[in-house]
């Protein structure tokens with residue numbers, strides 16, 4: 001990747017976290033665990049640091065966390081249809097364990113956003129009625145994942 005393209009991609013990635021409606025707000029995260037099947041899903045990109053560490057939030061009971069524990073190598077695909085710009089990122093996923101930073105994020109979240117991380121049933125459970133979700137009265141399954149890229153196309 002030439003330096004000017006790299007700088008544009010970096011700018012787009014950073015803009016994705018701050019500009020409403022930016023197509024890089026969401027990415028497709030690919031993981032491969034011991035089952036050897038690539039699993040893809042949409043994630044909301046929360047932060048891109050100056051050194052391009054990409055952060056998203058999740059429930060620590062989710063399959064993606066299991067996969068990252070089994071195999072840190074992940075892929076992230078982003079696509080901007082207006083610019084016809086596709087970015088393929090390969091990196092190492094790190095499950096954040098620093099409680100101070102996790103607590104700081106947790107405290108800054110709205111009560112509504114917190115609901116995603118306090119369901120009694122883990123993500124992917126079969127639900128008879130999605131309107132009848134039950135929530136923990138204390139504790140949470142909130143977790144942040146940092147992707148440290150080693151390749152970008």
Ligand SMILES: Cc1cc2nc3c(=O)[nH]c(=O)nc-3n(C[C@H](O)[C@H](O)[C@H](O)COP(=O)(O)O)c2cc1C
Pocket residue numbers: 026039040041042043044045056057058059062063064065123124
């Ligand atoms: C628009 C959109 C945004 C999403 N953002 C996230 C996210 O930031 N983190 C997350 O864990 N799941 C997010 N999800 C749900 C995932 O795509 C996925 O269904 C869920 O996390 C379970 O994935 P897994 O079982 O492969 O871990 C989002 C789904 C949609 C449709």
